Structure formats: structure tokens, C-alpha cells
Amino acid sequence: MSRYVPAVELVERAMRGEIAAIGRLISRAEANVSEAREALAAIYRRAGRAHVIGLTGVPGSGKSTMVATLTQRLRDKGSKVGIVAVDPSSPYSGGSILGDRIRMSDLANDPGVFIRSMATRGEMGGMARATLDAVDILDIGGFDTIIIETVGVGQDEVEIAKASHTTIVVSAPGLGDEIQAIKAGMLEIADIHVVSKCDRSDANRTLTDLRQMMTLGVNGHVKPDWQVPVLGVSSYNSEGFDDLVGVIERHRMAVLHTELGRKRQLSIANFRLQKTAENLLIERFLKTSASFVPSIADRLLRREGDPYALASELVAASLN
Amino acid sequence: MSRYVPAVELVERAMRGEIAAIGRLISRAEANVSEAREALAAIYRRAGRAHVIGLTGVPGSGKSTMVATLTQRLRDKGSKVGIVAVDPSSPYSGGSILGDRIRMSDLANDPGVFIRSMATRGEMGGMARATLDAVDILDIGGFDTIIIETVGVGQDEVEIAKASHTTIVVSAPGLGDEIQAIKAGMLEIADIHVVSKCDRSDANRTLTDLRQMMTLGVNGHVKPDWQVPVLGVSSYNSEGFDDLVGVIERHRMAVLHTELGRKRQLSIANFRLQKTAENLLIERFLKTSASFVPSIADRLLRREGDPYALASELVAASLN
Numbered sequence: 001m002s003r004y005v006p007a008v009e010l011v012e013r014a015m016r017g018e019i020a021a022i023g024r025l026i027s028r029a030e031a032n033v034s035e036a037r038e039a040l041a042a043i044y045r046r047a048g049r050a051h052v053i054g055l056t057g058v059p060g061s062g063k064s065t066m067v068a069t070l071t072q073r074l075r076d077k078g079s080k081v082g083i084v085a086v087d088p089s090s091p092y093s094g095g096s097i098l099g100d101r102i103r104m105s106d107l108a109n110d111p112g113v114f115i116r117s118m119a120t121r122g123e124m125g126g127m128a129r130a131t132l133d134a135v136d137i138l139d140i141g142g143f144d145t146i147i148i149e150t151v152g153v154g155q156d157e158v159e160i161a162k163a164s165h166t167t168i169v170v171s172a173p174g175l176g177d178e179i180q181a182i183k184a185g186m187l188e189i190a191d192i193h194v195v196s197k198c199d200r201s202d203a204n205r206t207l208t209d210l211r212q213m214m215t216l217g218v219n220g221h222v223k224p225d226w227q228v229p230v231l232g233v234s235s236y237n238s239e240g241f242d243d244l245v246g247v248i249e250r251h252r253m254a255v256l257h258t259e260l261g262r263k264r265q266l267s268i269a270n271f272r273l274q275k276t277a278e279n280l281l282i283e284r285f286l287k288t289s290a291s292f293v294p295s296i297a298d299r300l301l302r303r304e305g306d307p308y309a310l311a312s313e314l315v316a317a318s319l320n
Numbered sequence: 321m322s323r324y325v326p327a328v329e330l331v332e333r334a335m336r337g338e339i340a341a342i343g344r345l346i347s348r349a350e351a352n353v354s355e356a357r358e359a360l361a362a363i364y365r366r367a368g369r370a371h372v373i374g375l376t377g378v379p380g381s382g383k384s385t386m387v388a389t390l391t392q393r394l395r396d397k398g399s400k401v402g403i404v405a406v407d408p409s410s411p412y413s414g415g416s417i418l419g420d421r422i423r424m425s426d427l428a429n430d431p432g433v434f435i436r437s438m439a440t441r442g443e444m445g446g447m448a449r450a451t452l453d454a455v456d457i458l459d460i461g462g463f464d465t466i467i468i469e470t471v472g473v474g475q476d477e478v479e480i481a482k483a484s485h486t487t488i489v490v491s492a493p494g495l496g497d498e499i500q501a502i503k504a505g506m507l508e509i510a511d512i513h514v515v516s517k518c519d520r521s522d523a524n525r526t527l528t529d530l531r532q533m534m535t536l537g538v539n540g541h542v543k544p545d546w547q548v549p550v551l552g553v554s555s556y557n558s559e560g561f562d563d564l565v566g567v568i569e570r571h572r573m574a575v576l577h578t579e580l581g582r583k584r585q586l587s588i589a590n591f592r593l594q595k596t597a598e599n600l601l602i603e604r605f606l607k608t609s610a611s612f613v614p615s616i617a618d619r620l621l622r623r624e625g626d627p628y629a630l631a632s633e634l635v636a637a638s639l640n
Contacts, residue, residue, distance in 0.1 A: 041626035048623065059379060129627070269621040270613065276631035277609065277638075278602060284635075285601055293590065301589040303368065306361035307449070311596035315604075318597075319639070 007039035014141045015046070019114065022141045026116055029133035032126065032283070040133055047136035050082075051145050051252050054161035056152040056186060057170030062196035065235040066170060067149050071107055073241045074145050080112045082138035082146040086131055086160055114138060126283075128160050128275040152186045162189045163268045165261070166251045171210060172196045173203040187213070190228055191251050198232035198240060207232050225260045226251070289318035327359035334461045335366070339434065342461045346436055349453035352446065352603070360453055367456035370402075371465050371572050374481035376472040376506060377490030382516035385555040386490060387469050388427055393561045394465050395432055402434045402458035402466040406451055406480055434458060446603075448480050448595040472506045482509045483591045485584065486571045491530060492516045493523040507533070510548055511571050518552035518560060527552050545580045546571065609638035 005013075005021075007028060013021035025043070028036035057063045064085075071081045107113045118131050131148060138146050148164055150157040161167055169190035187193075193214070195206045210230045229247050233240030255261035292314055300310050325333075325341075327348060333341035345363070348356035377383045384405075391401045427433045438451050451468060458466050468484055470477040481487055489510035507513075513534070515526045530550045549567050553560030575581035612634055620630050 037628050041629060044626040045623050132627070266617065266621055269617045272627050273613065273617050273620050273631055273634060276627045277605070277634045280628075280631050280635050281601060281605055282598060285597070289597070293593065297586065297589045297593050300593050301586055303365050306364040307452070307592050307596045308357050308600075309361060311593055311600050314593060314597045315600050 007036045008042070011039050011042055011140070014043075014137060017142045019111065019141075022114060022137055023116070025137045026134045029137065030118065030130045032130070032279075040136070043133075043136045043140050047139040050135070050139040050143055051166070052135055052164040053145060053147045053248065054150070054164030054167040055147055055170065056150045056158060056161035056167070056189075057172070057196075058152045058186075061152075061170045061172040062235060063149055063151075063170050066194065066196055066233060067147055068107055069233075069235045069238060069241055070244065071113060071147070073245050075107075075110065075112055077245070079144040080142055082114045082135075082141070082143035083116065084131055084134050084138070084146065084148050085115070085117045086127060086148065086150040086157060114141070114143060126279045128156055128163070128271070129279045131160055132163065132272050132275075158186055158189065159271065163271045165255050165264065166191050166248055168192045168194055168248075170194050170196050171206055173198075173200050173206040191226060192244075192247055193228060193230040194240075194244060195230070195232045197234060197236070199234040199236045203232060225258075226254055285315070285318050289314055292317045327356045328362070331359050331362055331460070334363075334457060337462045339431065342434060342457055343436070345457045346454045349457065350438065350450045352450070352599075360456070363453075363456045363460050367459040370455070370459040370463055371486070372455055372484040373465060373467045373568065374470070374484030374487040375467055375490065376470045376478060376481035376487070376509075377492070377516075378472045378506075381472075381490045381492040382555060383469055383471075383490050386514065386516055386553060387467055389553075389555045389558060389561055390564065391427055391433060391467070393565050395430065397565070399464045400432045400462055402455075402461070402463035403436065404451055404454050404458070404466065404468050405435070405437045406447060406468065406470040406477060434461070434463060446599045448476055448483070448591070449599045451480055452483065452592050452595075478506055478509065479591065483588045485575050485581070486511050486568055488512045488514055488568075490514050490516050491526055493518075493520050493526040511546060512564075512567055513548060513550040514564060515550070515552045517554060517556070519554040519556045523552060545578075546574055605635070605638050609634055612637045 005024065007025065010021045010025050010028075014025055025036070025039065029040055055063060055067060067083060071083065074081050108115060116134060118127065118134065135146050135148065148160060150161045152158060152161070152169070161169075167189050169186050169192075171193065173195065193210050195203055195210065197203060198207075207230060214228055214230060231240055231243055231247060233244055255264050296310050296314050296317075299305050300307060305313070325344065327345065330341045330345050330348075334345055345356070345359065349360055375383060375387060387403060391403065394401050428435060436454060438447060438454065455466050455468065468480060470481045472478060472481070472489070481489075487509050489506050489512075491513065493515065513530050515523055515530065517523060518527075527550060534548055534550060551560055551564055551567060553564055575584050616630050616634050616637075619625050620627060625633075
């Protein structure tokens, strides 16, 4: 084990691009240690330079492979790329990369790429808070583009993908009704729709369906000042990624120093403030309520009170 | 529109088994209207008779079709069955049932079956709270077995499946690594493992893998006083469901009036108290903080403060 380095020192090192320092700061943000708060505050004040892409899609949509190929293209253009994966099915989990993800392991050896998988468990609001802290850390660490990859199931996971400058929603052909239906809540958050696996013959139907939906303005996802494009890519054939990089750049310009961008930034600030506050509130509640829980839970079990009345009692006790 | 019926009156009607009253009470629990609280308290005091089954699995694992076949078997034995689906991909969504779910629409016409889809969006803790309220309502409405079906992605979704007397985890053959990996956190909560789609040739591998994992006690999911069985079923061939019904009954007996069951009930009470309190806390916070959010979010946007300090300020302002 290496010696314990104060967080303020890690910030200096991270700003010089030291990968180890960046990793350790993210771990401390994730662990939510109070010692790191001052450092995270300093980081926040210095961050705000990177372009943040939120990318989401249901399990099996080929998100991770797409992220790998996209990252390679951005690298070819000289961009340093940070990837923050909020996905329990992510191939980066636990530092290991699944064997069949060749492109992924190429990236893992590139110092211009930083890949980090975030835990999706923990207190409410905590995952969103820690993920946005990680984005800031990568930002001051000199990463130009930061991709937040989330699985498109669960409210927090979808919202975190939206808390970015450019949100990409990935759809795959032929996943079946049950899986596709999950996306209902995801479609409206897209700035860019990408259909993956376009080497497959059934991809055209998915492309047509999405394009038709955009034209019809179904679900109210017509965005003012931005026409949501629908692109097809194939990670297998490396096709469509030039278009994708071009569209991402076009969207980046559309939100850079514009009214559209200012609104976007304000909605991210709102989301971040809200999630951090909720995390703080629940954290305090868990601490101050702990000693009251056993006796109150026991009364609930005996039906000596109902859940709402006893929960009110617990909340009141915790706030005193 | 029908006239507004006071919640207390709906309780009386629900206890006589009136389906419309049950549905309306669940809607009010979901909407979290304060008028319903007294009624929900009365319901809680009277509930506790039904056997609650939590059933979870990743999207595409065939959960819903399995629930339909299982429900049919329980109906054949004379049991009234309530189904509460916490799953954005659920085929029951919006009251409509997807065309290819023949068995499902058979059930929809059976007065001894009640199917309800719960929203998975809303305030934190709200979904768990409302789902457990819905279970109580079905309980006093005379339903003997209540199945909570949740998609096995997302912390709350997995936890709610655990907040039951008997937790079933469904795995499907051949879903691919990316999807299967999600289940890591789900495997340990199972009282019963079911492999669906056992008409497929690759189902044997999934069965063997799971059985091996159980034998080896991987992930620490060896349960005292209960040997977790691994069963195969095929909804297509209607095979394996007699065994499943038998195993469910065996587990029901194992938790009925036993020390194992008391521990289980206490952990459900803890979970319910916690989630209801968190929901209450966040609900109050959203109300009391709303007027402070715009100016504080604006300061965050201008980087005049960091997320943690400004969130602390927001929490403090909301508590005064």
C-alpha cells in the first residue's frame, strides 16, 4: 500500500495529469469522506472546461463497445478521453476487462484514456453526486471529452446521462419488445439517437422507427434549437463513427456559449444541487435515526402503528 | 368519471373484495395523497395474512410469462393471486397487455387475479413505499398470494423483491455476458432460483452454473435453515411449474411462525420503515427547499460555491 496522501496534494498532482492521483481522488469522492470535501470544492471551482457526453442504452444495446470505438476516434483527433461507467453490467467492472472486448483493452493501455467504473449502490443520490465529482476530477486532470456511460434502466441512471452537455441514447436492433419498452422514458432525453449493430439486417427497421418518431414528434421530444439526428453505427465494421463524431461536435458547438447551452448548464446545476442535497439529507438521517430504528421497526412488526405514522416519528426523532 | 369516494369507504369496499375499490386505493397510495393516509394505516393494521412472493430477473429473462403461468397454477389450486409489477418493461403497462401474451390476457379476465403496474418514477423511496401499500391493499382485499414482480436492475428494484416472504430470482439461458453480469447483486437475495426457457438446449448450462454456485457457496449466499433450490421451468411447454409451486409452498412453511420467518419479517419492517421515512424526508425537503433552489442553483452555475457547500446551505435553509 502506498502512503496516505492528503486530498489537497492529490489535487495538485491530478492537475499535472497524474493518473494515480486522479484515480485516488475519484475513490475518495465515491467513499464520500469528509476529508475530501475541501479538495472537491477546489476541483469544482477549477472545472468546467471539458465536453461531457452522457451515453445510455438498455443492457445488450452494445453501449460499451460503441464507447470504445467512439473513444478511439476521439483519440485519433487528439482528444484525451475520460470514461465514467455507471453500469453494473459494465465490462470495466472491478478493473478487469472481459476477454472479448479487444478494443477495450487497447484503450486501457493508452495514457490518454481513463476508464472508471462507479458503484451503483449506496445511499440515495450518492451515485449521481459521486459521478459528477468524478467528471470534475477528470476535467481538471486534462481530459477534453468525458463520457458518462449509464445503463438505461432506473431513474437515477437515466437522469445522470441527461446531466451532460450532449446526451446520446443507443438503441439496438432486435432486442425484443420487453427490453425495448424500457426505453420509453429514455427516448425523450436524447440529443442524438444512435442505432448500434447496423451491420445487422434488422437495423434498418429500428432506424426507420426512430426517424419516424422524431418526425412525428412522438412523446414530445422535439427540442427547440436542435434537430435530434438518428445515426446508425456498426462497431463491428467501424462504420458510422465519422458521422457520429461530426454530429457530437456540431452539438457541442450548439451548446457552447449559447442560450441553449446556458439552459442546459442550469438544469445540470439544479440536478446536481438536488442530488447532493438529497444525499446529504439521507446521510444525516441514517446517522441520527440509527438508534431509534430497532424499537420503532419492532413496533411496526407488531402492528402497533402504521408505516406512515412510525416513519414520521422516526423522522421527527432524527431531526431533534 | 365516477364520484369521489372517501378512502375510508373504499377500505370497507376493498375488504368485501370489490376490485374497483382495490384499484382506486392503490392509485391513491401511489399518488401519496394525505387523505389516504388514515385509510392506509387502517389497512396496514388489518393486513398480514397473504403470502408475498418477490420475483425478479433481468429484462428478457421471461419473468412476466413465468408469472402468468405460475399464477395460473396457483389459481388451479384455488388461490386468489394479486400481481404488482414494478417494471418499466412490464407487459401490463398502462392497463394494456401486449398482443403476444395470450396467457396474460386470459388472466386479465379472471376475477380471482388482480394485475397492477406501479410507476417506477417519482421521489426516492416512493416506489418501495407505494408497492408495499399496494400489497397490503390486495391482502385485505382477499388475495392469498401476492407476487411483486420487479426488473432486476436498480437498487430499489432488487430490494423490493427482497421485501417479501419468498424471493424468486429468474435467470434465462443465453442472454449474454453483458446482461447476465447485472445479476451479480441479485443472486444472493434468492430463496429460490428459477431458470426459465428450459425448452432451450442451452438451459442446462445455466442450471449447472447456478447449482455449482450454490454448492460452492459463492458470493456468500448460503442461507441458514434453508437450502436454496435451483429449478428449471419452461413457460412454453408448461413444464416445471408443479415443482415450483411445491417449492414455494415449502418455503412458505419454512417462514411461517418460525424464527427464520420472524427475522425475515423484521427485515421487511426495517426496510419499509426506512423507505417510508426517506420518502417523507425527501417529500418535505422538496416542499420546503423549492423557493431557495433557483438562487442557489444559479450560484452553483457561476461557481460561486461548490456543490457540497451549496447543498448544505439548501438543506439548512429547508429545515428552518
